[in-house]
Amino acid sequence: MTVATLRFQEQAFEAEESETVLECLLRHDVAVPSSCRAGVCQSCMMQAEPGTALPERAQRGLRPSLRQTGHFLACQCPVVEGLQVGSFEQPSCSATVEVVRWASERVARVWLRPERGLGQLPGQFVNVVRPSDGTARSYSVASRSDDALLELHVAQVPDGKLSPWLARAVGETVTLRGPHGDCVYPEDDLDAPLLLAGTGTGLAPLLGVAREALARGHRGRVVLVHGSLDLDGLYLWRELCGLEREYPQLELIGSVGPDAGPYAGVGAELLRRELIEPLLRAELKKLAGWHVYLCGSPAVVKSLKRWAFLAGAALDHIHADPFEPAASV
């Protein structure tokens, strides 16, 4: 006897009394991964339409950032009428490229005006699609949710399929899909110390989270570390120094390689000639209670994630966003 309808990826599935989302989909031969069926292994994790009320049981064990973004365990979630689950890349929305400013030779700051709000949280990423040929690339959101324009930092990839075009695309329309990603500010923890560390345009999501933290009156330490092999790679250094002067709880550290040239400009006293990994290992020994955000170079992110965990940060509180390059076709 059908008691509820479950919507999954545009299809409707009739659910029986007290069936879970997993049971219902498996019964209809939809291949949802699963293993323990006990709410522990998380193989069956799915995402519900943002804003859906989900039972506590179905989100138990999930890190807060996943709960915030509507993720849940299908084996623990009874089907209720009208429940919509699946991937939420669709629907997408259009956006116009309004402003482009070059922050350095290699990084363009691009501001987009979306036709409607995507509900993205600062630090998450969106997939930007060029409508003419469907080329899509992911960029993290550096702006806050209530900013009118979405700010992206677009690193220029030599012979890249999208980045050179996007940096010259004022007036053009793109399609945005998403949002995705785990680098979100923990809304309910104003006193937790935050470590925001990244390389290259990994700064974009870190800046998003930092701006959000500061705007919300975050009381804990906010330690922002931007690393690059050369000085050019610290593409927003002056602006970060401005932020540091304005907010006492923000601690800024710039990391450049030992071969980087001399620098005597703004914020020279905040610059260290040491690569980001050894710098962090020396600077911070105990990370219990910290929220740690790691974005940028995949090798650095993975290595720092392990370090942060061993230094005492809870895995739930380590938000890693490795910027994997697009696979070449």
Next chain:
Amino acid sequence: MSTLYERLGGEAAVDAAVDLFYRKVLVDERISQFFDTVDMDAQRAKQKAFLTFAFGGPSAYSGKDMRAAHRGMNLTQEHFDAVMENLGATLAELQVPAEWIAEAAGIAASVKADVLGH
């Protein structure tokens, strides 16, 4: 009469134990190669499932699942003992009484043959 899982503190106890256990195995050179994977969240979920099972908690894992999961890893008695040692050390750090640690060890040891592929 409560179960070991209830006595230990249920899911909250597993959550407290899993990060401790995971950190220990990551730096234990006898077995770290099995746990030092890139997808740390997936690895942690596996640890959590293992500890839930070892604490006598709800788990639908069968011996067959355990056997399949560890197939082809060439695990030895030494590897198994190292994991058990870290499990014991984790529980001791959480100040769990020795008798209860022995009970959890017993449950974990019950799948030894499946884990080692014997």
